[in-house]
Amino acid sequence: MEISNSSTPPTTVTQVFPGRCSSLEKIAEFVRTAAQQAGLDDFATYQVETAVDEACSNIIEHAYQNTEGEIICTCREEIDRLIITLQDQGQPFDGSNIPEPDLCCDLESRSNHGLGLYFMRKWMDEVRFEYDPALGNKLTMIKRKEK
Amino acid sequence: MEISNSSTPPTTVTQVFPGRCSSLEKIAEFVRTAAQQAGLDDFATYQVETAVDEACSNIIEHAYQNTEGEIICTCREEIDRLIITLQDQGQPFDGSNIPEPDLCCDLESRSNHGLGLYFMRKWMDEVRFEYDPALGNKLTMIKRKEK
Amino acid sequence: MEINTTTYKRCDLITVTGRIDSATAPQLSDTLNALMEEGRFRFVLDLSGTTFLSSAGLRVLINTQKNCKRYNRGEVVLACVPPNIHAALDLSGFVPLFRFFNDVITAVGNI
Amino acid sequence: MEINTTTYKRCDLITVTGRIDSATAPQLSDTLNALMEEGRFRFVLDLSGTTFLSSAGLRVLINTQKNCKRYNRGEVVLACVPPNIHAALDLSGFVPLFRFFNDVITAVGNI
Ligand SMILES: Nc1ncnc2c1ncn2[C@@H]1O[C@H](COP(=O)(O)OP(=O)(O)O)[C@@H](O)[C@H]1O
Ligand SMILES: Nc1ncnc2c1ncn2[C@@H]1O[C@H](COP(=O)(O)OP(=O)(O)O)[C@@H](O)[C@H]1O
Numbered sequence: 001m002e003i004s005n006s007s008t009p010p011t012t013v014t015q016v017f018p019g020r021c022s023s024l025e026k027i028a029e030f031v032r033t034a035a036q037q038a039g040l041d042d043f044a045t046y047q048v049e050t051a052v053d054e055a056c057s058n059i060i061e062h063a064y065q066n067t068e069g070e071i072i073c074t075c076r077e078e079i080d081r082l083i084i085t086l087q088d089q090g091q092p093f094d095g096s097n098i099p100e101p102d103l104c105c106d107l108e109s110r111s112n113h114g115l116g117l118y119f120m121r122k123w124m125d126e127v128r129f130e131y132d133p134a135l136g137n138k139l140t141m142i143k144r145k146e147k
Numbered sequence: 148m149e150i151s152n153s154s155t156p157p158t159t160v161t162q163v164f165p166g167r168c169s170s171l172e173k174i175a176e177f178v179r180t181a182a183q184q185a186g187l188d189d190f191a192t193y194q195v196e197t198a199v200d201e202a203c204s205n206i207i208e209h210a211y212q213n214t215e216g217e218i219i220c221t222c223r224e225e226i227d228r229l230i231i232t233l234q235d236q237g238q239p240f241d242g243s244n245i246p247e248p249d250l251c252c253d254l255e256s257r258s259n260h261g262l263g264l265y266f267m268r269k270w271m272d273e274v275r276f277e278y279d280p281a282l283g284n285k286l287t288m289i290k291r292k293e294k
Numbered sequence: 295m296e297i298n299t300t301t302y303k304r305c306d307l308i309t310v311t312g313r314i315d316s317a318t319a320p321q322l323s324d325t326l327n328a329l330m331e332e333g334r335f336r337f338v339l340d341l342s343g344t345t346f347l348s349s350a351g352l353r354v355l356i357n358t359q360k361n362c363k364r365y366n367r368g369e370v371v372l373a374c375v376p377p378n379i380h381a382a383l384d385l386s387g388f389v390p391l392f393r394f395f396n397d398v399i400t401a402v403g404n405i
Numbered sequence: 406m407e408i409n410t411t412t413y414k415r416c417d418l419i420t421v422t423g424r425i426d427s428a429t430a431p432q433l434s435d436t437l438n439a440l441m442e443e444g445r446f447r448f449v450l451d452l453s454g455t456t457f458l459s460s461a462g463l464r465v466l467i468n469t470q471k472n473c474k475r476y477n478r479g480e481v482v483l484a485c486v487p488p489n490i491h492a493a494l495d496l497s498g499f500v501p502l503f504r505f506f507n508d509v510i511t512a513v514g515n516i
Contacts, residue, residue: 021317028346030315045344046378053348055317095374103387105359107363115386122385175424175457191513193489201461204427211412232513250498251410254474259467262497300513311453402514403413 011037011077019060019069019088027056027073031084034075038082039145047123048082048143054116055086055139063090063137082143089136094129095120115118158184159223166207166216166235167186174203174220180233181222185229186292193228194270195290201263202233202286210237210284221263228272229290242267297325305336305405307398311343314351323354330361335368338401342374347382359391369393373401408436413449416447416516418509422454424460433447441472446479449512451483470502480504484512 015030017023035045052073059071062141072087090107101114122126126142162177164170178199182192199220206218219234247260247268267274273289306329312398314322326337337358338392341347347350355370371393383389393402398399406429409420417440417454425433427438437448448469452458466481473479486494506512 019314024315024317025313028315040403042389043378043381046381051347051380053315053346057348057350058317083318087372105361107356107391110360110387110391115352119382119385168426171428172424173427175426190489190492193492197493199427199458200457204459204461207427228465249430253465254471254502257467257498257502259464262463266460266493266496300511300514302511304516307510307514355410384491399418399513400411400413400509402448402510403411403415 009038009077009079010112012074014074017056017073018069019056019064019071019090020125021060023060023071024053024056025072028053029136030073031075034077035082038075038077040143041056041084043145044146048084048141051120051141051143052084052086053085055141058093058116059137061085063088063093065091070141080145082103082145084141084143085096086139086141087136092131093130093137095127095139096129115120125136154220156224161219161221164203164218164220165293166203166211166218166237168204168207170218171200171203171243173239174201174218177220178222181231183226184228185224187229187290187294190222191290191293195231195288197272198267198288198290199233199263201262201266203287205240205263205282206233206235206237206284208284209237210240212238214247217265228287230261231288231290233286234283239277239278243276251270295321299325299329304401305338305402306334306341307338307340307402309340309343311391313346314344314354315346315348319348319350319354320398323357326354326358330358335362336405337362337368337370338373338395338398338405339370340398340401341376341379344376344379344398347379349386352382352386352388355388357403358390360405369405371401371405373396373398406432408433410436410440412445413513416449416513417445418449418513420454424457425455426440426457426459426466429466430459430461433462434468437465437469441469443483444502446473447483447516448473448479449484449506449516450481450507451484451509451512452490454507455487455490456489458499460475463497465491466499467502472486480516482506482516484509484513 015055017027028049030050030083037049057071062125069090074085076083101118123142128140164174173198179196210238222234223230242264245264248265271288272291275287277285295312300307359370362370373395406423410416470481474482484506
């Protein structure tokens with residue numbers, strides 16, 4: 001399913017993906033295309049792709065815990081920003097209170113976890129978690145266009 | 148000085164070079180061109196180039212012993228062969244009786260000398276040394292064209 | 295993702311082409327673990343053809359680096375890291391934990 | 406002839422472009438001797454761009470190989486040897502005295 005309206009902002013495209021790791025590449029392509037069409041440069045596009053990949057990986061692993069489920073991905077281009085929303089019906093989750101990982105330089109004591117949310121926060125301009133018992137989790141991530 | 152006659156065999160080109168190591172590259176070019184024009188393939192051309200380089204290096208090092216002198220190089224293409232002659236006014240030399248080097252496989256006992264004449268003999272079809280008190284040394288090397 | 299492994303006397307060269315994400319990172323992890331089980335702990339990772347690296351891939355890198363450096367028995371070094379991926383490594387604080395080389399020969403020669 | 410030297414932790418990569426004949430072999434010899442005087446005895450000779458090798462060059466190769474292999478301290482290996490030059494090495498009986506590699510990375514990784 002792909003819904004798209006006019007070609008000048010605001011433009012909205014939505015696609016539904018099975019909540020499986022094998023969807024990640026297709027989700028990346030979908031989001032990359034939207035970011036490019038929104039005029040983001042290569043690095044900003046890569047940042048968006050990373051944030052979405054991390055968010056979807058968490059949905060698959062933590063929210064659905066590797067059981068069946070869907071991820072609804074919407075990319076909305078506004079004049080000055082790209083807004084990505086990811087919706088799932090998995091376990092409710094609010095990432096806002098999860099602390100930043102400790103990026104100490106000592107190899108042995110470095111944790112190998114906690115980078116996903118960190119990438120999302122650092123590389124997107126806004127990250128918002130919402131939960132609605134009827135609609136499920138809704139994660140909104142915003143990338144502003146360069147002025 | 149370059150003398151050349153008609154373009155179908157027999158064809159003869161002659162060039163005189165200073166008997167110095169810095170001439171070797173130019174001699175190689177001269178001989179390579181003659182070999183290519185005689186229709187020799189790349190490897191046969193490389194073999195001729197090597198034999199001539201070894202012969203001229205010996206003239207420079209041993210016959211002239213690094214003093215001044217000339218090398219007269221003549222390339223004569225006949226229907227079935229390329230004949231190269233090298234003439235010098237250095238110390239008389241007849242290489243026909245110099246034995247083949249010992250190519251034993253043991254690194255420590257391998258001599259680092261004696262490969263020059265060996266290359267000339269192995270890669271040319273005929274190698275002939277002549278000495279004339281008036282004309283000096285004349286080395287003739289023949290490479291047959293492939294049938 | 296495609297993984298190519300070349301075993302040298304001195305080290306193994308692992309060339310990873312394509313995406314390293316949650317779907318493919320386990321395959322990279324398996325490859326490296328299998329080599330470490332054979333007692334091989336010097337890895338040059340050629341990332342020139344790697345188009346994407348997520349935290350799942352970073353996890354494999356850090357785990358392997360920890361394992362290799364233990365007992366001073368080896369090291370993971372990174373070669374030909376594309377700018378986007380370098381930015382991800384940098385943001386994660388991984389830059390001080392790995393040696394980086396601009397080309398594979400230099401990496402293989404210096405590991 | 407042009408000689409380029411790259412020093413790695415493990416070895417030196419010597420790239421020789423052009424002709425190695427009586428005129429130029431001394432320069433190659435000087436380069437290698439200078440490195441050996443610094444205590445470096447592992448050489449990868451990249452001959453991909455070498456167009457000609459006479460017995461003067463062969464002499465440098467064998468002298469350097471003898472010097473490097475003494476006391477088991479090193480080795481000369483040959484990389485990317487063009488067919489004509491391989492034929493000369495073969496005719497001279499040098500093939501059993503050197504290890505040959507088809508590419509520089511493999512040579513650097515295996516020396
Ligand atoms: N969508 C989600 N649903 C449930 N829990 C989540 C979700 N996303 C993240 N989490 C929790 O937050 C933690 C931190 O996530 P993250 O920063 O992506 O690092 P990692 O996945 O490497 O642990 C996870 O370990 C998990 O416990
Ligand atoms: N043109 C020459 N004039 C005088 N002596 C020569 C000449 N060519 C070769 N020789 C002698 O023959 C020996 C063998 O020559 P060669 O096979 O080319 O090997 P190398 O030059 O490495 O000694 C030389 O060492 C030299 O003594």
